[in-house]
Amino acid sequence: MAEKLKIGLLGLGTVGSGVPLILEEHKEKISQITGMDIEISKALVRNEERMAYHAGRFNFELVDDFDEILNDDEIQIVVELIGKIEPAKSYISKALENGKHVVTANKDLLAQYGSKLVSLAQGNHVDLYFEGSVAGGIPILRTIANSLAADSIQKVYGIVNGTTNYMLTQMISESKSYDDALKEAQELGFAESDPTNDVDGIDAAYKMVILSQFAFGMNITVDQVEIKGIRDISVDDVKMAQNLGYEIKLIGSSELCDDSISVEVSPMFIPKTHPLATVRNESNAVYINSQGVGNSMYYGPGAGAKPTATSVVSDIITIAKNIKMGTVGHRFNAFKFQTKITKDNSVFSKYYFSVELPDVYGQMLQLAKIFTESGVSFEQIVQHKSEKENARIIIITHSASKCQIKRVVYELSNTDGFKVLSQYKVFGE
Numbered sequence: 001m002a003e004k005l006k007i008g009l010l011g012l013g014t015v016g017s018g019v020p021l022i023l024e025e026h027k028e029k030i031s032q033i034t035g036m037d038i039e040i041s042k043a044l045v046r047n048e049e050r051m052a053y054h055a056g057r058f059n060f061e062l063v064d065d066f067d068e069i070l071n072d073d074e075i076q077i078v079v080e081l082i083g084k085i086e087p088a089k090s091y092i093s094k095a096l097e098n099g100k101h102v103v104t105a106n107k108d109l110l111a112q113y114g115s116k117l118v119s120l121a122q123g124n125h126v127d128l129y130f131e132g133s134v135a136g137g138i139p140i141l142r143t144i145a146n147s148l149a150a151d152s153i154q155k156v157y158g159i160v161n162g163t164t165n166y167m168l169t170q171m172i173s174e175s176k177s178y179d180d181a182l183k184e185a186q187e188l189g190f191a192e193s194d195p196t197n198d199v200d201g202i203d204a205a206y207k208m209v210i211l212s213q214f215a216f217g218m219n220i221t222v223d224q225v226e227i228k229g230i231r232d233i234s235v236d237d238v239k240m241a242q243n244l245g246y247e248i249k250l251i252g253s254s255e256l257c258d259d260s261i262s263v264e265v266s267p268m269f270i271p272k273t274h275p276l277a278t279v280r281n282e283s284n285a286v287y288i289n290s291q292g293v294g295n296s297m298y299y300g301p302g303a304g305a306k307p308t309a310t311s312v313v314s315d316i317i318t319i320a321k322n323i324k325m326g327t328v329g330h331r332f333n334a335f336k337f338q339t340k341i342t343k344d345n346s347v348f349s350k351y352y353f354s355v356e357l358p359d360v361y362g363q364m365l366q367l368a369k370i371f372t373e374s375g376v377s378f379e380q381i382v383q384h385k386s387e388k389e390n391a392r393i394i395i396i397t398h399s400a401s402k403c404q405i406k407r408v409v410y411e412l413s414n415t416d417g418f419k420v421l422s423q424y425k426v427f428g429e
Helices: 016-024 028-034 051-057 088-097 105-123 140-147 161-173 178-187 202-216 235-243 305-325 363-373 403-412
Strands: 003-009 035-044 060-064 073-082 101-104 153-159 247-255 260-271 283-290 294-301 347-360 378-385 388-396 417-428
Touching: 003 305, 016 028, 016 035, 016 051, 016 305, 028 035, 028 305, 035 051, 035 305, 051 060, 073 088, 073 305, 088 101, 088 105, 101 105, 101 305, 105 202, 140 202, 153 161, 153 202, 161 178, 161 235, 161 247, 161 283, 202 247, 202 260, 235 247, 235 347, 235 417, 247 388, 247 417, 347 363, 347 403, 363 378, 363 388, 363 403, 388 417
Parallel strands: 003 035, 003 073, 035 060, 073 101, 260 417
Antiparallel strands: 153 247, 153 283, 247 260, 283 294, 347 388, 347 417, 378 388
16 A cells, blocks of 8 residues: 655645645556655635535545644645745744645745745755746746756746736737726736736746746845836837737846846837747746757746646655655755846847927937937837827837936936837847
């Protein structure tokens, strides 16, 4: 008879309810891979009556006190799927201190306290895995930590927020406004009633913190990520991007420059010919440039019960194998490097500008002078008649540094009659 491995599950929400389902559906395969029969013993819930169906179907006990899981010596793995910072942080910390292995998909917590929790796990010689925290069902963290361990990653670009990608898809394909796209995303359950974390790029920033640690071994904070969301994207910007051969995507980027990295979340113009431009609706994708492999993209569902639960169960399987082989206590990602943030004068990209200015003699010359004196040149320039006596000028620059672009924005904003309507990065490898 196979050895039993018991789990304490925290939360039976969308992802939590998917875990017992995956364990049951693939029970025989999991048993063969691990040499163990893995089962959920107890689940922590707020409303036992509402969750009784799951307990009855999969034969586990419901509890409303975490101590009943913490003090159960038969439970070796705690799976945290309740989200937010607290009480998740306290529960995970106590579990690790009590010698229990932990699996979590809590990106908010890991982005802010991940390094402390990893150290706590190592100090107690237990495992901490969190594949489901980034890009749902895409095994991107394990791919970077294992499959690309022999490679040197140079750049990571991610469409890692399904809500905003769904909204932008609707704005592009259906010509919907931001407000209409958000309303539809909320009605379909892709966006929360308060969509701030998604539409302002915060959720994507959390994931880029984790991806940067895996790709470059650097522990950065969310405060070190430059974040710009999608609230200000207009239908005009979407149409102009299309006319110029691009699609707008909210992109998380982390790029290596010598021994430092630049991490950013912002809307970006992606060439229609690039694989990232084909990622539609709520799907996620991570595009990696590395010295050995070159360019590779990892695509799939970014959320949902089964996709994310599959990643969670994969972590459980990894821990089960480690227990069997006596190799617990190692970091999920062992790559560590001194954290350095690239200075703005060393971060280069092309940029899109939409500028409104008076449609009178001499204004175009003034516009060109501002860019030229900032050391920024034009790759494309298009003029559109705007309202009243103004002109709308569309510019795609050649590659310029962040410092140069900031100077351009400052000068434009402080020139009478000039108004920067929008400004976005243009993807370039």
